[in-house]
Amino acid sequence: MTTALLKVNQLNKRYFNGYRGLRKQYSQALSDVSFELNAGETLAIVGEAGSGKSTLARILVGAEPRSQGEILFEGVPLDSHDVAKRCKLIRMIFQDPNTSLNPRLSIGDLLAEPLRFNTTMDKQQIRQQVFDTLRKVGLLPEHAEFYPHMISEGQKQRVAVARALMLDPKIIIADEALTALDFSVRSQILNLLLTLQQELGLSYIFVSHNLGIIRQFSDKIMVMHQGKVVEKARTELLFSQPQHEYTQRLIAEQGLLFNRK
Ligand SMILES: Nc1ncnc2c1ncn2[C@@H]1O[C@H](COP(=O)(O)OP(=O)(O)OP(=O)(O)O)[C@@H](O)[C@H]1O
Numbered sequence: 001m002t003t004a005l006l007k008v009n010q011l012n013k014r015y016f017n018g019y020r021g022l023r024k025q026y027s028q029a030l031s032d033v034s035f036e037l038n039a040g041e042t043l044a045i046v047g048e049a050g051s052g053k054s055t056l057a058r059i060l061v062g063a064e065p066r067s068q069g070e071i072l073f074e075g076v077p078l079d080s081h082d083v084a085k086r087c088k089l090i091r092m093i094f095q096d097p098n099t100s101l102n103p104r105l106s107i108g109d110l111l112a113e114p115l116r117f118n119t120t121m122d123k124q125q126i127r128q129q130v131f132d133t134l135r136k137v138g139l140l141p142e143h144a145e146f147y148p149h150m151i152s153e154g155q156k157q158r159v160a161v162a163r164a165l166m167l168d169p170k171i172i173i174a175d176e177a178l179t180a181l182d183f184s185v186r187s188q189i190l191n192l193l194l195t196l197q198q199e200l201g202l203s204y205i206f207v208s209h210n211l212g213i214i215r216q217f218s219d220k221i222m223v224m225h226q227g228k229v230v231e232k233a234r235t236e237l238l239f240s241q242p243q244h245e246y247t248q249r250l251i252a253e254q255g256l257l258f259n260r261k
């Protein structure tokens, strides 16, 4: 039996919402979420607003504690690793580069930041890796001197991808990171991500409302509804034979036909 790269078992998340009288109020954002991700694979997570997708993403990158459940990386509990090591395993591309990229830092400093915080690399090594990574995402070493406002939306998104790549992670999570981009920029970034996946053997977790993007791009899909996983399937199967009524509705709402080839 092979061990999955990432295995999530019965993950639960309750948010504390304050007191009503003396009683603590909680909301259940995730209920018994389980899934696996293998090396080189892309998992898409879909579901309507409030279904728990971002909560799950934040827990996986360590930005939010979980209430219950287990997250195993190559069979080892993820939280048995320190933060620096965790950062090297799973990284996130944030939704909007206009808010996630600090406007006061040059692109070079933005990219160097994760290396300064999480590695013992010296200045010269950091500089070299910044240049190498800029090239990997189709930018130039000269872009290191630029500030975010000096580059296009597509280039900003490339910087966001570069930043996620800096620590050489195994898994990259993108939470609606591409949804806001216009069609041609989005295709460029998707192609970039696919190329990087082939070159580096990365695994992706894609959170998106847009089933069209997901259909092209994912190997398997997990559908969430009110904090629960209602369906998991290989992408083609999910679109051709959606089992759950909620999945059928999602596909129909977005005008993506099923049961027809
Ligand atoms: N920090 C928080 N404190 C309390 N409740 C929260 C918090 N973050 C999210 N929630 C609640 O948890 C549930 C899941 O939210 P989450 O942001 O994970 O959904 P989502 O699927 O990402 O939605 P969207 O598609 O709108 O991004 C929602 O009911 C939300 O109100």
Ligand SMILES: [Mg+2]
Residues within 6 Å of the ligand: 053, 054, 055, 175
């Ligand atoms: Mg969200």
